[in-house]
Structures are given as structure tokens and as C-alpha cells.
Amino acid sequence: xxxxxxxxxxxxxxxxxxxxxxxxxxxxxxxxxxxxxxxxxxxxxxxxxxxxxxxxxxxxxxxxxxxxxxxxxxxxxxxxxxxxxxxxxxxxxxxxxxxxxxxxxxxxxxxxxx
Amino acid sequence: xxxxxxxxxxxxxxxxxxxxxxxxxxxxxxxxxxxxxxxxxxxxxxxxxxxxxxxxxxxxxxxxxxxxxxxxxxxxxxxxxxxxxxxxxxxxxxxxxxxxxxxxxxxxxxxxxxxxxx
Numbered sequence: 001x002x003x004x005x006x007x008x009x010x011x012x013x014x015x016x017x018x019x020x021x022x023x024x025x026x027x028x029x030x031x032x033x034x035x036x037x038x039x040x041x042x043x044x045x046x047x048x049x050x051x052x053x054x055x056x057x058x059x060x061x062x063x064x065x066x067x068x069x070x071x072x073x074x075x076x077x078x079x080x081x082x083x084x085x086x087x088x089x090x091x092x093x094x095x096x097x098x099x100x101x102x103x104x105x106x107x108x109x110x111x112x113x114x
Numbered sequence: 115x116x117x118x119x120x121x122x123x124x125x126x127x128x129x130x131x132x133x134x135x136x137x138x139x140x141x142x143x144x145x146x147x148x149x150x151x152x153x154x155x156x157x158x159x160x161x162x163x164x165x166x167x168x169x170x171x172x173x174x175x176x177x178x179x180x181x182x183x184x185x186x187x188x189x190x191x192x193x194x195x196x197x198x199x200x201x202x203x204x205x206x207x208x209x210x211x212x213x214x215x216x217x218x219x220x221x222x223x224x225x226x227x228x229x230x231x232x
């Protein structure tokens with residue numbers, strides 16, 4: 001049972017470099033999310049996609065772009081990485097309106113920007 | 115104002131004892147849901163328990179129970195008979211009314227680090 005798969009799990013970037021975090025889910029969920037986790041801050045929503053073809057900003061979208069490639073895949077792109085984007089990134093998915101709203105998380109991607 | 119407040123950054127509990135992790139929330143929506151997630155040192159997020167705002171009974175899942183006090187807007191997690199494996203970060207989260215855009219969004223608290231002492 002793969003659930004939600006994120007790649008890469010670890011990445012070190014230099015300031016100004018770009019990269020894309022990939023996320024795929026195999027649960028046929030409609031909604032997908034990207035969160036970042038920083039010490040003492042909990043998890044904060046970056047972007048979400050309610051359904052295939054739609055994306056919306058969350059609480060902390062600046063410096064990021066997303067693509068909902070298809071129902072399974074939702075990627076997060078950092079066009080010009082900054083040290084403030086050093087964080088652990090979590091992708092999550094949920095069924096959408098028909099359920100409680102429980103999120104199913106990937107294992108996280110630890111990003112360091114030097 | 116914070117939507118989810120967890121006032122205990124860290125807590126200690128003796129093995130086999132019960133422990134309560136506090137969570138208060140702020141919403142004006144009549145329909146909402148409350149969640150607790152566990153994050154062990156390995157980093158994954160594990161769903162523990164869910165309480166809907168209209169649920170009459172407090173939610174229970176094995177050793178976990180949610181003490182839901184709607185008027186006080188609190189949703190405390192109670193772990194009975196603590197085990198060493200319970201040492202982890204615990205996050206309280208809330209989803210409010212359906213966003214209309216086709217999804218629910220969860221807002222998380224800052225977490226409580228629980229350490230279980232042998």
C-alpha cells in the first residue's frame with residue numbers, strides 16, 4: 001500500500017536554484033495539498049488542489065508554484081530557492097467533500113537551502 | 115487569532131499513566147471537525163482520532179479518546195496507559211465548513227512534544 005509518495009526525501013539547494021517536489025497518491029483521492037513544517041510552527045498550508053485542474057493558495061504560498069498534473073500527481077516548484085524555504089514539506093491527499101476531511105500524508109521531504 | 119491553540123510545548127508522563135494533551139480551537143462555523151495526529155521522531159504523520167462538531171459522543175480509538183467540550187471549544191486528547199512508543203509530537207487540527215471549492219483544509223496547531231518516561 002503506497003498511499004502518498006513524495007520524492008525526493010532529502011535535497012540540498014543553493015540560494016537561487018530551482019527544484020520540484022513530486023507527489024503521487026494511489027487512493028483515487030480528489031484533493032491534494034502541500035504543507036510545510038517548521039520548528040515551533042506546526043504545519044502550514046502552502047497550496048492545495050481541490051480537484052484535478054484546480055489549484056488554490058493556502059496560508060504561505062509566496063515563493064512556490066504548483067501543478068496538478070492529473071488526479072494522481074501534484075507537484076510543488078521552488079523557482080528561486082531562499083534560505084527561508086528550508087523546511088520539511090509534506091504532501092497530503094483527501095477524498096474531498098464526502099468524508100470527514102482526514103488527510104493522508106506522505107513521508108515528508110526535507111529541504112535545505114544554503 | 116490562532117484557530118488552533120496547543121498551550122503545552124512539551125510534556126512528560128510516566129509509563130502506564132494517563133496523559134491529557136490540550137487543544138482549544140476558534141471557529142464560527144457550526145459544522146467543523148477536529149483531528150489529532152501523531153508525529154514520531156521518524157517524521158511521518160499518523161492519524162489518531164476524529165471528532166465531528168455534531169457528534170454527541172466523545173470519540174474513542176483504542177487507548178486514545180477525545181474529550182470534546184463544545185461550549186469551551188476544547189478538544190483534548192487523552193492517552194490512557196502510556197507506552198514508550200507514545201513519545202512523539204502530537205498535533206491538533208481543525209477543518210471548517212466545506213470550502214465550496216471542492217476540498218476541506220486542515221489548520222494545525224503548533225504541537226505538543228510528549229515524552230514517556232520508563
